[in-house]
Amino acid sequence: MRILSAVGMSCALAFSGSALASDKPIVVKFSHVVADKTPKGQGALKFKEVAEKLLPGKVEVQVFPSSQLFGDGKELEALLLGDVQIIAPSLSKFDRYTKKVQLFDLPFLFDDMEAVDRFQQSDKGKELLNSMRNRGLQGLAYWHNGMKQLSTNKDTLQRPEDAKGLKFRIQASDVLESQFRALGANPQKLSFSEVYQALQTGVVDGQENTWSNIYSQKFHEVQKNIAETNHGVIDYMVVTNAKWWDGLPADVREGLQQAMDEATKFANEEAAKLNEQDKQNIIADNKAKVVQLSKEDVEAWRKTMEPVWKKFEGDIGADLIKAAQEANQ
Ligand code: LMR
Numbered sequence: 001m002r003i004l005s006a007v008g009m010s011c012a013l014a015f016s017g018s019a020l021a022s023d024k025p026i027v028v029k030f031s032h033v034v035a036d037k038t039p040k041g042q043g044a045l046k047f048k049e050v051a052e053k054l055l056p057g058k059v060e061v062q063v064f065p066s067s068q069l070f071g072d073g074k075e076l077e078a079l080l081l082g083d084v085q086i087i088a089p090s091l092s093k094f095d096r097y098t099k100k101v102q103l104f105d106l107p108f109l110f111d112d113m114e115a116v117d118r119f120q121q122s123d124k125g126k127e128l129l130n131s132m133r134n135r136g137l138q139g140l141a142y143w144h145n146g147m148k149q150l151s152t153n154k155d156t157l158q159r160p161e162d163a164k165g166l167k168f169r170i171q172a173s174d175v176l177e178s179q180f181r182a183l184g185a186n187p188q189k190l191s192f193s194e195v196y197q198a199l200q201t202g203v204v205d206g207q208e209n210t211w212s213n214i215y216s217q218k219f220h221e222v223q224k225n226i227a228e229t230n231h232g233v234i235d236y237m238v239v240t241n242a243k244w245w246d247g248l249p250a251d252v253r254e255g256l257q258q259a260m261d262e263a264t265k266f267a268n269e270e271a272a273k274l275n276e277q278d279k280q281n282i283i284a285d286n287k288a289k290v291v292q293l294s295k296e297d298v299e300a301w302r303k304t305m306e307p308v309w310k311k312f313e314g315d316i317g318a319d320l321i322k323a324a325q326e327a328n329q
Contacts, residue, residue: 043267051259105175107305119327152206157225215278
């Protein structure tokens, strides 16, 4: 009798335990490499806020900024292993998973962020969100950061010749490597979290990034010049593990997609504001000089970087490049 009731008791406990377990919210870890006060940082926090409001008690979103959980080198792997559920790498960091997304790294491809946006919202742009499903990655959205500027620790940075022989930190992208080789410079692939120190110690002379990344990482404090080249774009693809996403209860998946749509709208509006603000902050700080380029200067940079396009046309696809160009109106 005593044995029977002990069995009954443990069954009841096991049952209530499993009921409790299924009542627990689904934990969604969102890891990224930039600071909170950046377009991506703000987007991630907005996603948490909206997702938890739409799915109360059903999901808990944990945001890990500034490479706290995983840095550049590891975050895609961690996503595929299920150690994190959402990440938003820059479009330059998908090299190993698809050659098509390298499109976004072609120098001087887009005239401005409006053109980038038009392309991302086009059929061809949206197709790219699904282009890595065979590698286990599902794209959920594009998020903007902004146009890239070029900085160095040298006294002059006006013409492409000024970059010759210098060492530049680049993101892990073969297109960007080729872009700096076209300038006669030496590119070095480094994780985002390593850039400040590499600039400070002179391991590299310069780098390319958006105003918001330059300011939030204090790169302007260890550089002499930042030329307003607008020669390329840093944007993001928010990606999840396709298997995890497909396996979510339908109501949760729909709620998370809705939260993602709202966060995307918010992040993209913030991106333009934050980049403009941070450009002004850098000017006001007066540590690095912001160099304005003439039309002729910009044309010289464009011409020097042009050979990169031909080199990667086969990998990326001429049709995709054409579609992107058509987004410039
Ligand atoms: C970089 O590595 O410079 C950027 O991609 C960082 C980021 O996520 O904006």
